[in-house]
Amino acid sequence: MKSLLEIDTFTEVIERIEKLNESTNAEWGKMQVAQMLCHCQFPLNLALGNYKMKKPNPIMKLLYQSFKKSMYNDKLWKQGLPTPKPFKVENEKEFGPEKEKLISLVNEFHQEKDKESWEPHPAFGVFTPKQWGQMQYKHLDHHLRQFGV
Incomplete structure (x- = not known):
């Protein structure tokens, strides 16, 4: 799996985000795209x-552990x-500012490429730096494919 911490993958993701427009x-x-x-x-x-993010109860934590590798x-x-409730976006958003914020966060995340340890995920627990990069890429790739880029 590609990793957002790799320069080629980072560049690819930025280029794909740049292809989006308000009518995608x-x-x-x-x-909607925004x-x-x-x-x-x-x-x-x-x-x-x-x-x-609020930590899940013990039963939900066990459930999350069962599909951690799929991340x-x-x-x-x-x-x-299904989208986890804290990550749902149901209200209208403005395309331009949201695109700028996402590009900024992708850049910020990629700048952490040399970070040796990350805080545990509240639901899934510990990930290696490589797994954090792969997980971020996989999520972005999923949604960029959703919008055809």
């Missing part, structure tokens, strides 16, 4: 320590997977 339509799902751009900011902010393995995520 989703090939699946309910989000909502997707906002949604994609949550995992990056979480990884960077800018967003605090960073080579298998593409299926269309229509």
Whole structure:
């Protein structure tokens, strides 16, 4: 799996985001493009320590552990997977500012490429730096494919 911490992958993701415009339509799902751009900011902010997510109860934590590897393995995520409630974006968003914020966060995350340890994910626990990079790429790739870029 590619990693957002790798320069080639980082460049690819930025180029794909730049291809989006206000009228880009989703090939699946309910989000509009500006909502997707906002949604994609949550995992990056979480990884960077800018967003605090409530830790799940022990039963949910066990459930999360059962699919932890799917967060960073080579298998593409299926269309229509449910969005965790804290990451749902249901209100209207402005395309331009959301695009700028996402690009800024992708840049900020990539700048951490030499970071040796990351805070544990509140739901999934510890990830290696490589896994954090893979997970961020996989999420962005999923939604960029959703919008055909």
